[in-house]
Amino acid sequence: MAFRFGILLGVRSSPTSWRILAGALVAAVVCSVAIAWAVPRQAGGTNSPAPKALQSAAIFPPQAQHSGLNIVVLDPAHGGTDQGARGTEGISESDEVLQFATATKRALEAQGFQVILTREGNDNPSFDDRSARANAQRGAVFITMHIASTGLTGTARVYVEPEVPQANNITGLIPWDRAQAPFLSLSRKMGEMVQQELSKRFKGSPDTLQTAPVRQLRTTAAPAIAVEISSVSVKERSELDRMVPGVAESIARGLVEFRPSYVVPTIPVPGGSVQP
Amino acid sequence: MNPKWTVWLGGVLLAAVIAAALYFPALRRQVNKAKDLTEKTAEQARRELLPVAPVSTGDPMVKVKMFWGSRRQEGELLPVDVELPLSRDPVLRAKQVLNTLLAGPVDAESRTLPPDAALLAFYILHDGTGIADFSDEIRTSIPSGIQSEQLAVESITRTLEANVPQVLRLKILIHGQEADTLAGHVDLTQLFRVNATDAAGTQLDNPSPPGSKLPAPIRKAVETVRKATKR
Numbered sequence: 001m002a003f004r005f006g007i008l009l010g011v012r013s014s015p016t017s018w019r020i021l022a023g024a025l026v027a028a029v030v031c032s033v034a035i036a037w038a039v040p041r042q043a044g045g046t047n048s049p050a051p052k053a054l055q056s057a058a059i060f061p062p063q064a065q066h067s068g069l070n071i072v073v074l075d076p077a078h079g080g081t082d083q084g085a086r087g088t089e090g091i092s093e094s095d096e097v098l099q100f101a102t103a104t105k106r107a108l109e110a111q112g113f114q115v116i117l118t119r120e121g122n123d124n125p126s127f128d129d130r131s132a133r134a135n136a137q138r139g140a141v142f143i144t145m146h147i148a149s150t151g152l153t154g155t156a157r158v159y160v161e162p163e164v165p166q167a168n169n170i171t172g173l174i175p176w177d178r179a180q181a182p183f184l185s186l187s188r189k190m191g192e193m194v195q196q197e198l199s200k201r202f203k204g205s206p207d208t209l210q211t212a213p214v215r216q217l218r219t220t221a222a223p224a225i226a227v228e229i230s231s232v233s234v235k236e237r238s239e240l241d242r243m244v245p246g247v248a249e250s251i252a253r254g255l256v257e258f259r260p261s262y263v264v265p266t267i268p269v270p271g272g273s274v275q276p
Numbered sequence: 277m278n279p280k281w282t283v284w285l286g287g288v289l290l291a292a293v294i295a296a297a298l299y300f301p302a303l304r305r306q307v308n309k310a311k312d313l314t315e316k317t318a319e320q321a322r323r324e325l326l327p328v329a330p331v332s333t334g335d336p337m338v339k340v341k342m343f344w345g346s347r348r349q350e351g352e353l354l355p356v357d358v359e360l361p362l363s364r365d366p367v368l369r370a371k372q373v374l375n376t377l378l379a380g381p382v383d384a385e386s387r388t389l390p391p392d393a394a395l396l397a398f399y400i401l402h403d404g405t406g407i408a409d410f411s412d413e414i415r416t417s418i419p420s421g422i423q424s425e426q427l428a429v430e431s432i433t434r435t436l437e438a439n440v441p442q443v444l445r446l447k448i449l450i451h452g453q454e455a456d457t458l459a460g461h462v463d464l465t466q467l468f469r470v471n472a473t474d475a476a477g478t479q480l481d482n483p484s485p486p487g488s489k490l491p492a493p494i495r496k497a498v499e500t501v502r503k504a505t506k507r
Contacts, residue, residue, distance in 0.1 A: 023286045027293035082460065085420035093420065127456070146461070148421030152350050159422055210351075212426040213463040215456060228422045 069262035071140035072108050072255060073116045073133050075216065076101040080124030085149035087232030093147045094122070096240055100145050100229065103244045107252035116140075128176075131219040135179065141190060141262070142224040143251065144216045151230030153239065155205040156247060158195040159226040160187045161218060162211040179221035186223035189261055194225060194254030201246045223262070227251065335361035341438035342377055343431045344386040351423050353388070353431055355438070356381060366442040370406060371398045373439045377431060388424075388431035390417030396451070404444030405467065406436065412451050418459045425462035433468050443470045 076097040078084035084093025098119075105115040116137070118130040134142040151157070164181045174182060191209040199205040214226045229247060234240050337359050346354035360376060363369045374395045380387045393414040399407045418428055429448070436443045445467040449455070455464045 019283060019286065023290045027290045030294055030297060078460065084460065146422060148423055149419040150421055150424045155350075157351075157423065204350075206351075210423075210426075212422050212461075213466060214422055214461055215463040215465075216461075218463055226422060230423075231421075 069139055069141060069255075069259050070112075071114045071116065071137045073118065073137065073140055073142045073222070074101045074104055074108075075118040075130050075133075075142065075144040077144055077146045077216070078124065079119050079122055082124050085147060085232040087149065087234065089237050091232045091234070091237055091240065093149075093232055094124075096147050096232065097145050099241070100147075100244055100247055103248040104143075104145070104251050107248040108255065111252050111256050113252075113255065127216050128219055130216060131179065131221075134220050134222045134224070137222070139262075140222045141255065141258075142217075142220045142222045143194075144214070144224070144226045146226060146228040147240070148228050148231045149233055151228075152204045153230055153234050154243065155202050156198040156227060156229045156243075156250075157206055158191045158198065158209045159212045159214055159217075159228065160184065160191045160209055160224075162213055164218075174221050176219055179219050180217050180224060183221065183223050186262065187217075187225055190223045190254070190258045191225040193257045194227065194251055197250035197254045197257075198227075198247070201250050202243070223258075335363050338362040340373055340376070341435070342373070342381070343388070343434040343438070344377075344381045345388050345427055345431070347383065347386055351427065353427065353434060354386070355434075362439075366440050367398060367400055370400070370408075370436060370440045370443060371395060373435055374398065374408065374432065377435050388427045390414060392417055400442060404442060404471075406440075406443035406446045406470065407449060408432065408446060409449040409452055415450050415455065415459050420459055420461075422461045425458040428458065429462055429468060433470050437470045441471060446470050 078094035086092050108115050118133050134140050161180050195209045199207050217224045340360050341355045342358050343353040346352040378389050394411040397409040447467050448464050
């Protein structure tokens with residue numbers, strides 16, 4: 001059998017030839033392992049697990065589950081080859097924001113929310129794919145999380161979409177490109193509550209929410225906000241890590257406050273109204 | 277061949293394969309770097325060929341308001357008065373103020389746009405829509421983030437609002453193409469409002485909402501810019 005295999009590979013069945021063959025096989029394995037290790041690092045960095053200190057984000061007592069708002073779609077921005085903002089010590093937004101989202105998920109789950117992450121690894125879903133995760137749910141809110149490369153270190157800001165005119169609607173369907181329009185007032189309310197919690201926790205953060213035409217929010221048919229943390233330009237990575245529990249807790253508190261005011265909005269159509 | 281030599285040869289080959297595997301990441305990095313460098317050089321060469329907005333010595337000196345970042349108030353813009361020879365022609369005037377905005381303030385910390393970005397073209401349509409076409413660096417060199425991208429767009433629209441009243445709304449293109457976002461955050465599919473009222477003082481409607489199809493004349497103009505950039 002070994003002899004036939006040797007013939008197949010074009011080597012004589014001597015011990016030396018087999019040693020060479022074995023050496024080549026080992027080399028091929030080593031080569032494959034090295035390439036498999038190198039390519040993902042080049043493509044978008046590795047996902048470092050959240051530090052242990054950050055794994056107990058929710059510290060306030062959980063509340064009873066309400067009907068209406070139950071699902072939170074958390075969107076750690078960027079990922080894959082898109083690393084987002086890059087700072088000192090090799091900090092990349094796409095890795096850091098995943099830690100923030102993971103801690104926020106735990107804090108929200110402790111409050112009885114069901115949490116969906118738009119990405120859990122180093123992949124990069126499209127804007128529309130991320131929105132679709134929220135648009136496919138009923139009774140969901142959407143939070144996209146970012147870390148800026150500018151801004152006062154240790155602060156956090158909440159953004160909502162500016163006023164978008166609603167499309168004339170005769171079908172009761174929401175146009176994908178303007179999906180956020182019917183939810184703007186709810187988004188503002190949710191944003192204000194989260195921003196208040198963040199400004200209590202992080203001195204120097206604005207007291208009021210900001211408006212900006214954030215692309216990710218436009219196609220989301222749910223109350224949606226963007227949370228931006230400053231910044232990747234910290235002197236040491238630990239400065240950002242220290243913010244993780246506070247951001248997670250502030251978002252969870254804000255959503256607990258917002259939950260009673262959550263009502264699925266209706267879309268006006270000729271001859272009646274339709275719920276999205 | 278002597279069996280001893282065969283073993284040696286195998287060993288050398290094995291060592292070469294391992295060395296190549298270890299060298300692979302560094303090689304990949306070098307290739308990527310070289311690619312970036314080539315792209316940048318091509319962009320710079322193209323920009324050098326483009327005519328700079330002409331500054332005629334006959335243009336009157338005018339006090340213009342430029343909107344750069346405020347150092348005191350994080351995330352805010354501050355109007356700065358600058359005296360410039362400014363053309364009466366609105367297109368030239370828009371190019372002149374936008375090039376001054378790109379050149380940046382004395383204090384580099386107050387910049388809102390990357391220093392290596394360039395204005396490739398500027399047009400004004402009959403309905404008052406301005407079309408500004410910037411080089412790729414506006415996307416690749418801008419500090420990433422919602423705040424910084426929002427400041428960049430606002431500094432452009434507010435500077436045009438203060439100095440070129442003929443521009444009522446603005447469409448931003450990057451390298452002759454429509455872009456989804458500036459650098460991953462701020463939505464560029466929309467027309468940005470520049471002036472709320474036209475020359476006759478009439479209140480203007482909202483410009484086209486983000487994501488909606490652009491009006492036909494603007495689509496046509498965007499197509500023209502795209503073709504011109506390709507050439």
